[in-house]
Amino acid sequence: MSSNQRFKLFSDPVHGFISVPKNVIMDLVQTPEVQRLRRIRQLGVGHLVFPGAEHTRFNHALGAMALMQDALANLTEKGTPVRPEEQTAALAVALLHDVGHGAFSHTLEHELIEDFSHEDMSRVLLTDLNERMDGALDLALAMFDDTYDRPFFHQLVSSQLDMDRLDYLRRDSFYTGVAEGEVGVQRLLKTMRVHPLSGGADAEVMIEAKGIYAVENFLISRRLMYWQAYLHKTVLAGDELLRGILRRAQTHLDAGPAPDWLQRGSRALLFFLDHDVHADAIETPEVRDHYLQLDDTDVLFSLKQWMRGPDPVLADLCHRFVNRVFLRVRFLSERPDEAQIDAWRADVADWLVAEGLVPRSEAAAAARHYLTLNVSRHTAYDSDEELIGILGRDGTARELSEMADTTTISDLTGFVEKPYVCFPKPVDLELGAVSEG
Amino acid sequence: MSSNQRFKLFSDPVHGFISVPKNVIMDLVQTPEVQRLRRIRQLGVGHLVFPGAEHTRFNHALGAMALMQDALANLTEKGTPVRPEEQTAALAVALLHDVGHGAFSHTLEHELIEDFSHEDMSRVLLTDLNERMDGALDLALAMFDDTYDRPFFHQLVSSQLDMDRLDYLRRDSFYTGVAEGEVGVQRLLKTMRVHPLSGGADAEVMIEAKGIYAVENFLISRRLMYWQAYLHKTVLAGDELLRGILRRAQTHLDAGPAPDWLQRGSRALLFFLDHDVHADAIETPEVRDHYLQLDDTDVLFSLKQWMRGPDPVLADLCHRFVNRVFLRVRFLSERPDEAQIDAWRADVADWLVAEGLVPRSEAAAAARHYLTLNVSRHTAYDSDEELIGILGRDGTARELSEMADTTTISDLTGFVEKPYVCFPKPVDLELGAVSEG
Amino acid sequence: MSSNQRFKLFSDPVHGFISVPKNVIMDLVQTPEVQRLRRIRQLGVGHLVFPGAEHTRFNHALGAMALMQDALANLTEKGTPVRPEEQTAALAVALLHDVGHGAFSHTLEHELIEDFSHEDMSRVLLTDLNERMDGALDLALAMFDDTYDRPFFHQLVSSQLDMDRLDYLRRDSFYTGVAEGEVGVQRLLKTMRVHPLSGGADAEVMIEAKGIYAVENFLISRRLMYWQAYLHKTVLAGDELLRGILRRAQTHLDAGPAPDWLQRGSRALLFFLDHDVHADAIETPEVRDHYLQLDDTDVLFSLKQWMRGPDPVLADLCHRFVNRVFLRVRFLSERPDEAQIDAWRADVADWLVAEGLVPRSEAAAAARHYLTLNVSRHTAYDSDEELIGILGRDGTARELSEMADTTTISDLTGFVEKPYVCFPKPVDLELGAVSEG
């Protein structure tokens, strides 16, 4: 390849060609940390509901970086200068912003490490990479931490309208085929502007008034993608099942050393099941290394082994995940009381015995894996986060919800919570008046 | 073409191939009434703001017919039988629902004929066609008039979620490039169901609960297309200009017989300018024939002639339309009082004199064409129209806004009105605090 | 609009947003010469066969300019510096390359002015604009004329792989819905390189070896668009009909002063019918001004008038065009001899008399308008034009057809000619063995 090839091209069905500069950015793409993202699907169990949505976090990381290129080009055009080292740092942060995500993304996030946040792990990995690269990511780290004195760079990677969200909404909409989630990414990028703080907004990156409908559509599309894809009932059912499997596996570890058949699964996965790892420990080499070894492959391979193991409950749960025989999810108008839950679980226990899956003596314990309660939550526009600023034609900045036309914004700010129960389809649960849809 | 070719295929960039049955439907497509729709752009002056949006009413009529085919196939799959003659009648109505539209669509609708509605003209033309076709459109007419005893057919062509709206939103979004207007048409069609009337809904065509987000997205996209495309400020400026031109031309007809130079324009257009045609008269052959002769070509050709005519005001206005030198539109927070308008017009009159366009004596009259007031209006979901029914999983039907999740629907029901003023860009109008955006 | 808005955005369904720099380029967009392109459809009569393809030359001109921006950005990335004034000049040429096109594009090109080429007219208009703009287009003109000392700029606007062809193929494929014509425009732009001349290639703009399949696909798509869209039988039928109409109208002018009813049509059109204008005269103000006044509107309006005129042949031909009742086109394996043509015309004359359209005495003359012969021609890759150079990994340049894999290229170089006959569908012409498809 001749020396004047300054970019490596990646063909991407969403953004067309993505140009990765052959500098520290391409070096980062080639690290095991970033390559590992190829083995983590963007949507956790979403591909089991939307068969086209097998796309990975690697794909998304490249996409966020590509949008950062577009955003910076647009800001430069509008008079905000960006120095080459800032450009590189910003691309690096966009590429690495989610590098800390683990196997099955959000599904297992809180299952493997207590109090975990993937952002913290991203920071650990960024720091590691920076050391290995002799400080080449110093500026990127400052942007990530929001300590750089041009805060708009931080906002471009972490705010309610950042490159992460723009790429994932566009990409997830594309791959799931949920056309309603389509976002006018280019219009948003073209109407972005860096403006000194004032008015109700607390971010320097603002949207020009003519882009306000695109912002509104973005928030509504995001809300719609939550209810229609990310929090789709069958996705929730898959999430519950996967978490149930890990909890059941853990009961075997709690009882003593891991039996051989359990060890046919992934050691990296067993490490987290066998240790009470807390978020405080993510910087220790042992935790970090095991974390990096763990990806979707490990989880799925383990399930495929355990479905042939001696524990009929674990085997059945694993079979259900592998062959997509999910439990049923029903939304409830309110969270049921304990008596109700106990009554339901008794029904499920009866069914488990009748099916011959477990003897009566073990049915109550097993029923806890087969009937679970949870709550799905979402806010389209979070008024506790950094707010979105709109820049009027007269040069004054106002917060999004203050603008005249956007009467719908106020509705988007409330938290929506939906409790739900997950249980075997054949069990005719008495959901009564609490059920909805 | 061999006899077992039962469809004529049209290649459509929006829906792919459209299959037109080679029966009365293809006969209708070939009538002058329908071919005439090829010469009327779907978006009036919209193509002057969105250069890709030159698509015509012919294109849209075929598209609405194609969606009707999909809708009926889906309803049949769900257990609502459709007889062949009903199928043909429904396709005919979908094809012809807007056949009464005139030159420059909505822009001139109320300018040429007093109290005009294009639906009434569609009915006149449908009746004519039915006579020429010996009653082949009897059933189609009954569906159009909502006198047929299966009212869901009428709802499919005329309701808040009809084939007309589904096609035009999808199509206009496609051609304007306003991605935010994209609607999940297939999801809506796939979740449609015919259900006996009950609950809050007053239409038999309902949407299954799982399609509720698609409905919400549809309403929001429609609202967004109104503000971003149909009522775009520059589109409004074009509309105002075109109406101003016709009013100025009319002043010459009011003054006496049409001068020769004015007659260089279209006679069909002059007919309407020269007569006070009222909607009552649309069935008279003279009115109907002139109406059918008049399309976008006539208007545009007339302007190109008059821009070389002796009236400097008319010539300037025509030049402005032809060469796209529009006046400016500014939205106002409220409609100004007459004193304010007079003051503004005085400024404009001064400018016209300074520009040498008219002598002082004619400036006040001319200023009435150069500074106009108007109001744009839109409701995304009209609670006075037939409401959208949602069919729950339990088989009960409820009106859209009663459903739990759709907190945003209530906002979509209000009329939004925006007064605006239209004036020459170089005039530095004192808009004060009333102006917005 | 604030001063740091350096671009005007146009929403384009094909390329997304197009950024027009607010310098001489935006000034050019606003000239009557360029605005006039809004009234000339890109595909002549193509919209009568592909109802979605109403797109105009204005749309295409913007698109070619946008691709030039991409091409120059890519070349810059690869080490070919482009100075700001070169950038502006190149965008100007891309925008204006086809500004000389007239009403109904290629259909009437040779009908109105003898020996006409639209490129020559583009040059006349470029020169005019340059004078009005005090030489701002000097460099653009040099690029247009290929006298600038960096010839690759000329190749980007005029070669077998120029921005014109890239945009029109992509655009026409998009609007006609002919998916097979889709071209990988971004891949071609990303693999373009400026390289000193050597080997078999005679152009400096070359394609890197890895883009060779994209080039091949481009040539094949172009060939396919010719046969499937540009030279579609029904398009040819429309072309023939339109040219026949002008010839029939001319017979009335040849016979004496234009009768009143004929003058109801466009004066600009009649000017060309009434004068034997030769290409030598396109610089004269009279010719140029009439040419600029003439667009699709004039032609269509004239036809709509003449279809109500006293000449039954002209009226019938005009009615056929306006209401899309085309004649039939049949391809022939070879051009028939005069005796054959005479025999066919006799059949057609009989039919005209039988239909009552003309008396026997006028039938022979009329038949000349109803049965015409012509030949469609196309070469996908013209070995007499500037050839396409491929740049190997080793830095050597070779001509496309020399490259090993592209065994199909040789087939693409031959001229394909298809003679055809055009005649009324009801006439059962004895085409014998000469007919094909």
Add this chain to the structure above:
Amino acid sequence: MSSNQRFKLFSDPVHGFISVPKNVIMDLVQTPEVQRLRRIRQLGVGHLVFPGAEHTRFNHALGAMALMQDALANLTEKGTPVRPEEQTAALAVALLHDVGHGAFSHTLEHELIEDFSHEDMSRVLLTDLNERMDGALDLALAMFDDTYDRPFFHQLVSSQLDMDRLDYLRRDSFYTGVAEGEVGVQRLLKTMRVHPLSGGADAEVMIEAKGIYAVENFLISRRLMYWQAYLHKTVLAGDELLRGILRRAQTHLDAGPAPDWLQRGSRALLFFLDHDVHADAIETPEVRDHYLQLDDTDVLFSLKQWMRGPDPVLADLCHRFVNRVFLRVRFLSERPDEAQIDAWRADVADWLVAEGLVPRSEAAAAARHYLTLNVSRHTAYDSDEELIGILGRDGTARELSEMADTTTISDLTGFVEKPYVCFPKPVDLELGAVSEG
């Protein structure tokens, strides 16, 4: 779900919504055999070159079934009746045609089982499923075997223009972002016709003459997808690496019982490495069961374990695959002789020693894994297979290459073979004049 829901909808980004009938077809979708296809990527290692192309064989199987629905609907429209049981059988075959594919699709097809063909395994699995379903697939099996007396059903699933090819070309083009591979699937389906055999064609499914350019484009797109995607040099490099890994692992099994560290990998994979399984044995339960247990997960998980194992060569090769540090592929103008290969391998052995990967004594053996030779092969249109028939307007059928316009077809019939060598990038191999690109 109410009883009149006769279809389960799948959202697919390529075809929109796919309707799976809730009969034996939906039962088949829910079998472990079909669900297993979710864990086999369509493009083997292709996702490592095209990061968007993670799509699976499950997705493709649904797509082929959806195209079969469209094809049958079109044929019915054209007068070929299809009975309900034929419809179901045809959908079943389309869904299951590739159910016999194994882990990493074509990459490992010939590596795990000698003389294997995935079609044979598909037949074994179809037979199994048919037994479990009490003969519900009898007709489907007859269509698969081409023993059903309406052979066009077989041609729709297995010919040069079958639903398999139509779906995978469209789908692979979509997910890789290789726009040039786009195929006009709808046009092909719309121009298909069942016609009695005659002329040069030997298949009943024919394409009407007006679809000939779409056929040609299909063949050319297929050829292009081969060279640009399926046989992309980096894809070939990934294939070679994966096969090299399995061969290296096998050396440990050939030497005696599988060591513990090797057994950390997948037992299903080790089964095939440890036994000389021949295609004759695929019906034995042991082989079939292990085959069904084996998917992409097993292979990838095994590599992740072995990269931490004691064999430095296997560890390095596995690391290279997991972290995408591929070897280099260079095409050669002809296959080199053994002396040449030995000389190259000596260079590679030197490099392995210099790198400290192996001691000198093991370098020669290791070099066989690091420098491999192979040949890529492709024919776009195979004149030895069933040929594509074109149905003229006059009702006569001819073989594709006999049709006048398609001068390029003859070029598409030749086998193209490209030998290549695969070796470590840092080794400066003397490729001399034999290398190309």
